[in-house]
Amino acid sequence: MxxxxxxxxxxxxxxxxxxxxxxxxxxxxxxxxxxxxxxxxxxxxxxxxxxxxxxxxxxxxxxxDSPESVYNTADFDSVMRLCDAACAHRLMIGLIGDTGTGKTTALKAYSCRPNVFRVTFEKSMNPRQFFKSLLRELGIDFEGNVNAMIARAAHEINMKERPLLIIDEAGKITHPVMLYLHDLREKTQSNCGVVLAGMPYFRDNLQKNAGRGKEGYSEFLRRINLWHRLEGLSASEVMYIAREQGVSDERRLKEMSSKRRFGDLMNEILLDKVLKNDI
Missing domain, CATH: 1.10.260 (434 Repressor (Amino-terminal Domain))
Structure with missing residues (x-):
């Protein structure tokens, strides 16, 4: 080319x-x-x-920022329904699952829709960097202090029709960012749904810190209307995906059938292709 x-x-x-x-x-x-x-x-x-x-x-x-290959597994379909519910009823939903279960893939697919804004939290982010990333996702180039950035983000979100905010890697959110997110939710809850996606320890840490009386955690935890945990792939889903990816050897299909995480399965399929010089 x-x-x-x-x-x-x-x-x-x-x-x-x-x-x-x-x-x-x-x-x-x-x-x-x-x-x-x-x-x-x-x-x-x-x-x-x-x-x-x-x-x-x-x-x-x-x-x-675009979805990879997607398959209509039970977990994928459940993420689509959860996002629909968050949009329709302006809910804040916690989505948890182990790494490799396909959370990000499904959320990327949903974020292709208009007025869906997906931000990935990075452990190194301070509040200003996080809200700068959110404003950029909203298509806004804005400088100011954190409070001004929250106010501008809330204004833009409230101008949208049925917006959804997706925060991926939410388990890494630091205490200061969580407190500011509480403020953003206050300003947008009548118009915007939120999906917080992270590892299972995300919910555990919120509950632990709420139990210790740490500032803001009980209030933030109460704002999450429901939790959903991804179950992983079924054996039949594994077989279907593997065959779609060109795996035909029955021995390898049987070996792969125990995989429950999408990422682990795709790594096995990639290894097969490399060993066969298919890529």
Missing amino acids: TKVQQKIGLKALMSQYCEQKGLSRADFAVRSGVSGSTVSAIDNEQWDKVSSAMVARLESFIKN
């Missing part, structure tokens, strides 16, 4: 991404962290103004 072909491919990816999420080009520029002039150059195929490094950066952004 030539560099020009790669850039034309990026234009198509960008258009598809914006269409799926109902974004304007200005929204895309803010969300991806690039200038409006760069997005305009891509749209107008002014390739001399778009470097190969920029192409790689935007391709990576779109790929990381």
